Amino acid sequence: MSWSEESLQRADDILARYPEKRSAVMPLLYVAMREDGYLTDDGMRQVAELTGVTPAQVQSTASFYNMYKREPVGKYLVSMCTSISCFLMGADDVLHAIEDEAGIPAGEADDEIGVEHAECIGACGGAPACLVNYELIEGLTPDKAKELVAWLRSAKPDVINADEMQALFGGKTSFDWGIREERGAVGPFPAFGPFGTADVNTDALEPGRST
């Protein structure tokens, strides 16, 4: 049940960033998801061992937050915002388009794609908006959303990059995004090396680099 050397090294680095080990539970749950693709019982036991709390306490924490997925959600998790600002700009139609094209109702997944509705993702000025593996696309339409899903199925990108998706499928943004962000996500969890510094950041890979 033990983690890879890389994950254990990451766990050590994370634990060193906090005055109390228990604070590392949340970042380590992301490491567990990266290790297994989603959050398994073994993964939670490993987090408990590393942080000195009980497996039940880790499960209690994990079950509170909706980004810790207890079941596989596919390689690409599409989270469509349906909160008020996106709703006012037609988000429900976009979600239906995503569900139609993917052939998956919100809340379910196949091996490739998971679809879910999300509460406000902080992209209200570029509504309606969605996340793919937590990387943002703003200014969606139902047609563009269908193209996005079709692209995920056909191009099967190794790295999900927000600027690439925004250029292909997006529209109005909440604000000027500024310079292109080269990094992106490699799985259905946020592309963030959960460390205090950015010198090791293997969750966020540059496009073209394979996992």
Next chain:
Amino acid sequence: MIVEALTRRMNAHPTDSHTMERYLETGGYEAARGAITKTRDELVETVKESGVIGRGGAGFPAGLKWSFLAPARPAYLVVNGDESEPGTFKDRQLLERDPHAMVEGIIIAAVANEVHHAFVYIRGEYPKPARRVQQAVADAYAKGFLGKGIFGGDYDLDVTVHLGAGAYICGEETALLNSLEGRRGEPRLKPPYFPAAKGLYMAPTIVNNVETISNLPYIFGEGVDWYKGLGHEVDTGTFLMSISGHVNKPGNYEVVHGITWRELIYGVAGGIRDGKELKAWVPGGASAPWFVPEEHLDLPITKDETGKQGSMLGSGAVIVMDEDTDMVAAAERLVRFFAEESCGQCTPCREGTTWLDLILQRVLHGGGREQDIDLLMDVSDNISVGLGWPPKQTTICPLGPSAVSATLSLVKHFRHEVEEHIGRGTPVTISGVSS
């Protein structure tokens, strides 16, 4: 009406405002370098004098909050970047486009509060802003602005960037602290757990919003007089407002308090799209009671005036709705958010928000009953006794009463629309939105 302080650097340097090089070239880290030579009393006094109020939603004076810090040490500083209030996206821009302003603000706030370990809590759905902050923190360590003996002196300061995992309630400061301790993000009972007395690991803790902290380099760099001269005489400084919904130019705008809602919606945000009429707007995030044009359009945007009118500026999120908006649908969507995000500790919130949503859904889908309006009011009263403003709470935190805001606003201003839905008795199609 639009001013540039916090947004100056990102507007002038769109491609590299987030980098250490640009930040230093535009005067960065000088304010922090100066702050480490000052005493806690001097620094707290400066922030008090500046009049800066917390930008996270509650609008509490930042200097006063700092002065409440209990004497025990260690103390901690936590920057609240869990921006999740529907309609709000200002912190995302600050984190992505000017993360060093926040890092410099952290240094100032840490020294002022005798803190040697600060945390930045960023919501899990913001990995890109988190990466930018992570890079900024790493660059600050490399320059010796963070770590052992910052700026070559004898003050040590560590900063840890922490990612949330999808829970609106973690924006509530005691829930955020529980989350940072690896626990469920459930708000703590107050008193006794005010963070300044007993916060992270039960140690004295200051929790400040990203925008509040990002103001500090300007207050200390340009001076209190400059800062106060920027804005309104009471609500000093500038204010980032996130405008969304049916306006021609949604976006984040840096404004000063005291302009009117008409100037904001029709001037700054370019008016209502497609030449439509304005029907209502949410003045300060999803938790704020709605404003309507016939009563509120020419009122000045200040904390006091908005409060007197029974609402709040909150996180500065303005959600604009045009004449075609089905207000029952809008209210249901707002209430649904709070029902989904209730942490479940307090029965009035857990049950109440869910029932409010179910009743509104029933009305929306043609199953409404005549007594449903009274029922909505009754359930609301059980969450927030007396239905007054500011809301009384039967709950540990204000999340439950926030769902009451939308429900009461609907019944107060648009009762006829609820009655129409009930009278129609058949499912309706909402304009532009299938339900």
